[in-house]
Amino acid sequence: PASTTGKHITLLHTNDMHARAVESSPEMGFAKITGIINQYRSQNPDTLLLDAGDAVHGTPFATLVQGESVVKVMNEMGYDAMVPGNHEFNYGWKRLVELSGMMKFPLLSSNVKQADGTNLFKPYLIKEVDGVKIGIMAFSTPETMYKTNPTNVAGLQITDPAVEAKKLVSELRSKVDVIVGIGHLGEDKSSIDTSLKLVKEVPGIDVFIDGHSHTVLENGLAGDNNTLIASAGEYTKYIGVVDVWVDGGKVVKKEAKLVDEKKAANIKPDEKVAALVDSIRKAQEPILKEKLGETPVKLEGSREKARTGETNLGDLLADAMRDVSKSDIAITNGGGIRASIEAGTITKGDIVTVLPFGNQIVQLKVTGADVLAALENGVSDYPQSKGGFSQVSGVSFKIDTSKPKGSRVHSVKVGDKALDPKAIYSLATNDFMAIGGDQYTMFSKYKQAGMYGALDEALITYIQKGGQILAESAGRITEGPMP
Ligand code: ATP
Numbered sequence: 001p002a003s004t005t006g007k008h009i010t011l012l013h014t015n016d017m018h019a020r021a022v023e024s025s026p027e028m029g030f031a032k033i034t035g036i037i038n039q040y041r042s043q044n045p046d047t048l049l050l051d052a053g054d055a056v057h058g059t060p061f062a063t064l065v066q067g068e069s070v071v072k073v074m075n076e077m078g079y080d081a082m083v084p085g086n087h088e089f090n091y092g093w094k095r096l097v098e099l100s101g102m103m104k105f106p107l108l109s110s111n112v113k114q115a116d117g118t119n120l121f122k123p124y125l126i127k128e129v130d131g132v133k134i135g136i137m138a139f140s141t142p143e144t145m146y147k148t149n150p151t152n153v154a155g156l157q158i159t160d161p162a163v164e165a166k167k168l169v170s171e172l173r174s175k176v177d178v179i180v181g182i183g184h185l186g187e188d189k190s191s192i193d194t195s196l197k198l199v200k201e202v203p204g205i206d207v208f209i210d211g212h213s214h215t216v217l218e219n220g221l222a223g224d225n226n227t228l229i230a231s232a233g234e235y236t237k238y239i240g241v242v243d244v245w246v247d248g249g250k251v252v253k254k255e256a257k258l259v260d261e262k263k264a265a266n267i268k269p270d271e272k273v274a275a276l277v278d279s280i281r282k283a284q285e286p287i288l289k290e291k292l293g294e295t296p297v298k299l300e301g302s303r304e305k306a307r308t309g310e311t312n313l314g315d316l317l318a319d320a321m322r323d324v325s326k327s328d329i330a331i332t333n334g335g336g337i338r339a340s341i342e343a344g345t346i347t348k349g350d351i352v353t354v355l356p357f358g359n360q361i362v363q364l365k366v367t368g369a370d371v372l373a374a375l376e377n378g379v380s381d382y383p384q385s386k387g388g389f390s391q392v393s394g395v396s397f398k399i400d401t402s403k404p405k406g407s408r409v410h411s412v413k414v415g416d417k418a419l420d421p422k423a424i425y426s427l428a429t430n431d432f433m434a435i436g437g438d439q440y441t442m443f444s445k446y447k448q449a450g451m452y453g454a455l456d457e458a459l460i461t462y463i464q465k466g467g468q469i470l471a472e473s474a475g476r477i478t479e480g481p482m483p
Pocket residue numbers: 016054086087147148149212213214333334335336357359386387388430432438
């Protein structure tokens with residue numbers, strides 16, 4: 001609407017929700033977030049709702065149906081546009097195209113392209129709100145190419161977002177009053193293609209709404225070229241609010257803030273969204289509650305433990321992989337284990353929470369030298385955290401932390417025999433690592449000797465048949481000086 005400072009438009013935004021469907025403090029869940037959206041919409045009809053990626057994956061609510069549940073909820077919430085994050089590709093890009101077909105709003109990305117250079121999704125959108133034309137351009141992180149299973153992005157390329165932005169801004173400038181970027185790029189210094197870099201290289205963007213680094217920007221961030229960067233943390237803990245005032249075809253004032261559960265204490269969750277989330281969860285409940293077995297101890301799979309050392313859950317999973325594939329050795333990445341299982345009943349829900357990626361088990365026939373190289377890669381950052389930390393079965397070894405990365409593994413035994421660098425071993429791993437994920441590049445040259453079904457199915461089968469659960473890790477990976 002009109003105000004003394006021009007026409008007032010509100011941009012509401014979410015990012016990195018990771019399918020946190022229900023309220024669980026400090027996470028607000030979809031219904032509460034929608035309650036806040038309702039409030040803003042009633043205050044200002046000139047409101048747009050945008051998502052900056054990583055929404056359709058991360059909890060069983062989403063993974064059980066490959067993201068469809070979250071799309072249904074987002075349709076009900078009334079999004080105007082979304083950009084895919086790296087996790088949107090977790091079910092394969094063809095599934096993402098399917099999901100985008102179910103969305104009542106456009107999925108936009110200017111830099112996700114097929115091999116021939118054609119865009120997989122629309123690069124931008126022009127929305128007219130109260131006579132104000134708003135161009136919304138979208139950018140996905142090129143990191144997706146190595147942060148997801150390569151088969152999920154096979155045949156795609158993700159080009160430099162700054163290069164695309166430059167082209168789009170020059171195209172849009174004459175057509176619109178406001179230029180908004182939505183990106184899953186992040187402000188993390190360890191990333192190359194950050195939103196900070198993009199707005200520095202590309203003048204003319206009024207507001208850049210970002211995700212990926214899960215950053216909490218209470219009042220946005222003043223990027224270069226007078227671009228306001230906004231980002232709303234993670235897991236529905238916040239919703240972002242950017243107010244812009246437009247006069248004479250340009251933005252004359254802009255402000256960003258976040259709303260969390262404290263600020264929203266008096267706001268009622270949206271009833272329709274609450275009912276929809278409930279009905280989806282009720283339908284999933286019998287599947288998730290299915291009892292598979294019991295564990296007398298906690299099975300350790302937390303990020304802090306499974307990415308820094310051997311755990312009893314890592315052992316169990318690697319044992320299950322070795323068992324189903326009858327391999328000499330199994331290696332799986334600690335980063336692929338996404339949660340612990342508490343002592344007591346083990347349910348199907350626990351397993352899909354631990355293993356949400358839908359990985360397959362692959363057997364390779366590898367040389368002893370490459371087994372060693374793989375183990376070196378797994379513990380290269382030890383005792384620091386690494387997604388590729390190796391959880392193993394059929395093999396034991398020691399780490400000498402005084403030695404440099406790449407030559408710190410010793411006393412390697414396969415079964416009870418010393419590893420022979422020249423011998424050929426059958427090795428089970430997951431499909432992500434088999435094609436070089438988490439820097440297991442030594443695996444990618446091998447032809448896949450066999451596929452043994454889904455990782456979660458193997459773990460379920462192994463638990464059901466009474467596979468041994470250990471109270472502590474088995475001591476397959478220990479520290480010790482080189483002899
Ligand atoms: P976000 O993008 O929300 O920050 P992220 O998943 O990209 O989260 P991390 O939580 O650090 O970042 O997880 C990355 C790790 O997850 C990888 O190093 C790898 O160990 C594991 N991982 C990712 N995709 C797969 C996959 N398809 N299969 C097995 N493991 C995977």
